Amino acid sequence: MAELQAKIPNGPLAGKWTNYKDHQNLVNPTNKRKLDIVVVGTGLAGASAAASLAEMGFNVKIFCYQDSPRRAHSIAAQGGINAAKNYPNDGDSIYRLFYDTIKGGDYRSREANVYRLAEVSNNIIDQCVAQGVPFAREYSGSLENRSFGGALVSRTFFARGQTGQQLLLGAYGALSRQIKLGMVTMYNRHEMLDLVIVEGKARGIIARDLVTGKLERHFGHAVVMATGGYGNVFYLSTNAMGSNVSVCWQVFKKGAYFANPCFTQIHPTCIPVHGDYQSKLTLMSESLRNDGRIWVPKKKEDAEKHRKGQIKAKEISEDDRDYYLERRYPAYGNLVPRDVASRAAKERCDAGFGVGPTGLAVFLDFEGAIKRLGKHVIEERYGNLFQMYEKIVDENPYENPMMIYPAVHYAMGGTWVDYELMTTIPGLYALGEANFSDHGANRLGASALMQGLADGYFVLPYTIQNYLAGEIRVPRMSTDKPEFEDAEKNVRNRLEKLIGIKGSKSVDYFHKELGKIMWEYVGMGRNEQGLKKAIELIRALRKDFWKDVRITGSLEELNPELEKANRVADFLEMGELLALDALTRNESCGGHFREEYQTSEGECLRNDLDYMYVAAWEYLKDGEFELHKEPLKYEEIEVKQRIYK
């Protein structure tokens, strides 16, 4: 059993990171050239890390499953990225960003990590501007900010509704430059299928060339995984079709702990589900809540009429509208954090006030904002989102309010890492959404982009040296070593086994069934009975999968069904751990809402005495996991009930 050492530096909170950097080990330039680093993932976290490491002189190999590194799912982030610049002069500071993030995470994240995140946030904006990211500007030419949920200040930088795209293109540019210089070798259309460990240390990966189907071995003195989040365990989510848990799961099985899997985020403003052929859910950015007001009809009759298509939203008079977020949370109003907004929408719909054909939708209304600011301002701010909405729903949101409903969006949980972002396997690092560290039980909007880039540009390039300084005498290893051979053999066996099942049901069938179980019992509201049932159902489904899945084609060719099957097989195991973690956490906090633990007003009831810890799970064998607790200590801030009223 690896011991949980978070390796948090000593000293006062605000000085920890400086203190760390002042005393860590560094690798000298000649030795950097002798060291290879494998980076898996080209999203904000992976691309920024790879580019920065290569600039420093390390040899980097980087992998992604898409046809180009620029297509990682970070590209889809819409609303913005936070930083504590305080340009609007509204009282922001590093401390306030840190505080909001800890509170937003419902006091379940690590203080020192979050402080560091807030500390480097400003450098990220500087870096991105220098790369040519066309952030929104004021008429004066300075950078513009807007507000996001869970904050009383405007600290979000944005590039229209395409902030993730622009930030990723910046990182992709930096990566491309290093590829040209020969410092980075790019492996696109490649999927990591296992981690190789030699004498207890991460030393490489097994990857499959998705075009030829060939298995490959790649050595690295260290391995960095930045493979994104696992929201697709719910099948329908705002994630990309290929987003997966597989790398987190592979390393989990090799000894890396998995932390807080039950902390998943349901985003309040997504386009509602409309059919069983549906493959994904589309997010409508949180930034819309700056100008849009959320409401449902006050009268059940009106809601019912709307469901039947007998009235339009506009025909419901102002007095008959319930702006329930403004009513319940006057201080934050429409800008309450996501978990709060999502639960409030569910509460209204469950109570019979939902609208739209399914009754599982609420209005997000811009009428007032259009009157106040003019249509052109709304168009400038959210044009692409309005267009996207219209293309999908076939209704003009300038004229009728949007209809939205919560959907699975983000994974706060992930591979456990210490302060240096190292997992419990020496030499293996996890960055970005793939790790668990900074968002606790609920992530605030515009903080994932910040974290991904903080990890990749400003944290890992330092901390990895502290480890690599001890590896400079290790020569490049031959991939003929038995450890590589064994790992490859295991991968081949698994893939052959999958293809050999030749059952009667498609991979998508299993993924959809899993999604239904997860949404029903492990979604926005969870309870003991439901979670136990979910575990049972998932186990049965998993068994059926390994008996009855049908994968066409072969191993030695481009085979999207095989790729999917391999990912779904992991989701079928991970879903169980997620439910188990939710069952074990007998409290409600952030995105984890246990129906048994709520206040009389329906708010989360945390239990700090018993559950103020990170749940770090160790894999024992199929369906058997052991819980390790990393206690959370708050030295700088007072732990309070989270109130947004």
Add this chain to the structure above:
Amino acid sequence: MDLTLNIWRQKDAKSKGRFVTYQLKNISQNCSFLEMLDILNEQLIMQNQEPVAFDHDCREGICGMCSLYINGRPHGPDDAVTTCQLHMRKFKDGDTIVVEPWRARPFPVIKDLLVDRTAFDKIIQDGGYISVNTGAAAEANNILVSKTSAELSMDAAACIGCGACVAACKNASAMLFVSAKVSNLALLPQGKIEAKSRVQKMVSKMDELGFGNCTNTYACEAECPKLISRSNIARLNREFFCAKIA
């Protein structure tokens, strides 16, 4: 609605391809085009046939991974959308739909509807960035950027690199793609320093990779799902000309 699909099937890069006809019944209007292909694939798998391979990932019109030449148009009949955002309500019951991969020499077919677009990455590698190392940036508000420049730069930066412009062009020119990147950076003060060498390197890389010449027919602009403007091409030409005489 019921549909007849004529889809390009090709085992791999070396094999010869051909059209295969499929029938689909009861497709909902609200289904996206790719969800319609998912339904077809499900049907094929149940018949023990190989599903149709196509590229896709985000399915929200931003990653640029989806492609497809549908009834003679890149990304199909709707304007300003990618294939993943195209919905079946744009078709009628009984329609025959022809689906092909991008056809352009620099984008060879890998399998069925999937093509290799790494040529775009190679062009970007040849200067499509600002050369700044991590940590070497100045305070962000030190250099002011006019709102107009930032907006114009963002218009160009909205390119998703899907390759529709190349597929639409009879010469398979990559001018719209290259000019979007050149404009995105040339419009910002931060990008001006390397502007000359950038435009020269990117254009010569584009030529080297076998993309054709631009003969100003602007099919690229007409088919671009992100409405990237042809004015970027004019800007590229200006930048290129200035770089030459300087």
